[in-house]
Amino acid sequence: MVSMSSRMVEIADFPSVNLGNTRSLYVYLPPSYHVNTEKRYAVLYMHDGQHVFSADVTGESWEMHETADRLVSEGRMEEIIIVGIATVPHQRLNEYFHDNPRMHEVTDPPFAGEQYEAFIIEEVMPYMNATFRTLQGPEYTAMMGSSAGGIVTYNIGFRRPEIFGSIAVMSPFFVKTEFDTEGQLQEYPFYQRYGTHPNLRIWLDMGGAEGVFMEKYARVEAERLIHDGFVPGEDLMLFLDPGAGHSQRDWAGRAQAPLLYFFGHIGEPASIQLHGDSVVGINGPLKQLNPVITYTSGFVQTLMNGTFHVEDPDVLRVWPDGSITPRALGSTRMFLQYGGLTADKEMRVVDEMPEFVKVTVQVKVPPSTPPYPSIYAGFELPYCGEGLYRGSAMIPHGLTFAFKVSRGFGLHEKIGTSGLNRRSFTASSEMDLFYEVEDWDV
CATH class of the missing domain: 2.60.40.1080 (Immunoglobulin-like)
Structure with missing residues (x-):
């Protein structure tokens, strides 16, 4: 009896003519790939590839290889190939944002989404099809991404449904939110709607503790998709994940659902x-x-x-x-x-019931912390001297934030040693919160 296990392959310094840069591709090959040499496999393409199978200093891992291995071993999912497409430092948002008039209202160009789309379709996919035993066609090709990776997945799915037949849009960055100088929440939807109903299966989700990445944004888009002709439970699945935050750990926790939807058997309702x-x-x-x-x-x-x-x-x-x-x-x-x-x-x-409640947050940081102008603890907190940051905001009633105190992208506090992996609060009434950062991850 031959023992089979999945394997990981890294293609380092993969070049792009469309984008003029290089990056790594991380490829998961399923357990039977090197044993059943005649078999071909459906392919899932994923953004933020550096986090798909392992962690780094900027974030945790989705552990997609472990999830796929488990579902396959349990007979709930067919074997597939998974391709993690890494980001290029300081180019992530540029590459994940397609150009449209609303984009110019909320942020500055360049918007390289179309070039990134071409990179995947014209460069990554031909390489994968030539190098590995892939099944080709939209019924065998899916895409998954979260946050800004969710919005690029949404755009590519609707722009190129003849290539990608299934898309998982997780915690999508559909709306830019910011608190003005008076602490009032301002919302700026900037994604492009297509108003079409292509032959496309959509998984759409949002966590219940993502703070300003609100459940309502996913729910509203689901309702609009239904108006476009999508049918819930058939070519559209929505999941509002109670208590889930905006992190790789949360996306890893529910990644099995779109895998089952696209490549497996969802079974029967149990509860x-x-x-x-x-x-x-x-x-x-x-x-x-x-x-x-x-x-x-x-x-x-x-x-x-x-x-x-x-x-x-x-x-x-x-x-x-x-x-x-x-x-x-x-x-x-x-x-x-x-x-x-x-x-x-x-x-x-x-x-x-109040529409908004005032939440004030104060954070004390270690003496060794450089005096950043502001840090983040659910929302932005300005520096107020002597290692203290303090800010107030009017938060929609009932909104939950699950977060780590952060000095910027990937620069989070270290709180795992205390048995917690993040902090949280729910804006159910006026609150004055105090947190103390013991140390930073980096």
């Missing part, structure tokens, strides 16, 4: 849970429930069109998309049924 606030105000922000279905395979999705029943409809109504309309003060229980499964939640209606 359903209702996430979301249990208190709503007659006067206040819109609240929506997040019904999460877990399947026998481990696949998960947010139900976008449910049938809810409310014990006392005079108190509130729940619409198929989970949005809640409060009608009168009081409490009631609501129920959701799906595929023989039932979930329920006790709800309370109060007179008023």
